Amino acid sequence: MKIVSLVPSITEALFDLGLTEHEIVGRTKFCIHPHDKIKNVPIIGGTKNINIEKIKALQPDLILANKEENVKEQVEALMDDFKVMVTNVETVEDNYYLLKNLGKLLGKEERAQLFNLKIYDVLNQAKLETSVKAAYLIWKNPYMTIGSDTFIHKILSEIGFENIFKDKTRYPIITPEDLAAADVIMLSSEPFPFKEKHIEELKVFYPDKKIMIVDGEAFSWYGTHIAKCENYFKELLIEIHSVQI
Known part of the structure; x- marks a missing residue:
C-alpha cells in the first residue's frame, strides 16, 4: 500500500x-x-x-x-x-481509536495496541499532586491560547493542569492582562517558536509568575508521540512542583 x-x-x-x-x-x-x-x-x-x-x-x-x-x-x-x-483527534479517546483504526487498516493491530497502552501508562504516571492553573500560549502577535475543545487542553487536564481558558473554544486571541489568573504560563515551542526573549517580555507584566518554554510536540502531537514523552512529563512536573513548594 x-x-x-x-x-x-x-x-x-x-x-x-x-x-x-x-x-x-x-x-x-x-x-x-x-x-x-x-x-x-x-x-x-x-x-x-x-x-x-x-x-x-x-x-x-x-x-x-x-x-x-x-x-x-x-x-x-x-x-x-x-x-x-x-x-x-480532540481527546485521548479519539487518539486511541486513531491508532486502533490505523493498526487494523495496516495489519499492525498488536503494535498499535502496545502504543495505546504505553500512552495511557505515561498519562497515568504523570500527575500533579494538586491542580495548577495554567495558560498555554501557541502564538504571538497576537497572543493566542487554547480552548477546552482541543487536544492540548485534554493533555494538560490529564496531567493535572487547569486551563484558565477552559470556558473558551478553539484558539482564542488574548492579551497579557488575561493571564493574571495563571499559576504558570506555558509558551509552546510550536507552532510559534517561543524563545527565552519572549519569557522576558511577559515578565514585564508578571515578574513573579513561573513562565516557561514547553515542548509543543509533547502536548499537541497525537498518534504515537506521547508514548515517548514519559521522561519529559516527569521532568516538567518536578519543575512545576518545585515552584509550588
Whole structure:
C-alpha cells in the first residue's frame, strides 16, 4: 500500500507502527519524525498548501489528512481521485481509536495496541499532586491560547493542569492582562517558536509568575508521540512542583 500523509504526527505514527519509506511515499515539510527515515520520503508541500499535482504523480492508494491541520478544499479536491481518510483527534479517546483504526487498516493491530497502552501508562504516571492553573500560549502577535475543545487542553487536564481558558473554544486571541489568573504560563515551542526573549517580555507584566518554554510536540502531537514523552512529563512536573513548594 502506498500512503501519502498530510499530517506530521500521523507520519511519525506510521513509521512507529512499522511502515517504511516504501509504503509512505509522500509527506509534508513539517513531517520531521523519525529524523533518520523521513529524509527518504518526498515532500508534497506544507500542511496548508499541498501540491496536488505532486500527489497525483505519486498515485497513492491512501491519503491521510486531518480536519484541523489541512485545508478542506484541498482535501476534497484529492477525494475526486483518491481514497482519503480524514482524521479528527480532540481527546485521548479519539487518539486511541486513531491508532486502533490505523493498526487494523495496516495489519499492525498488536503494535498499535502496545502504543495505546504505553500512552495511557505515561498519562497515568504523570500527575500533579494538586491542580495548577495554567495558560498555554501557541502564538504571538497576537497572543493566542487554547480552548477546552482541543487536544492540548485534554493533555494538560490529564496531567493535572487547569486551563484558565477552559470556558473558551478553539484558539482564542488574548492579551497579557488575561493571564493574571495563571499559576504558570506555558509558551509552546510550536507552532510559534517561543524563545527565552519572549519569557522576558511577559515578565514585564508578571515578574513573579513561573513562565516557561514547553515542548509543543509533547502536548499537541497525537498518534504515537506521547508514548515517548514519559521522561519529559516527569521532568516538567518536578519543575512545576518545585515552584509550588
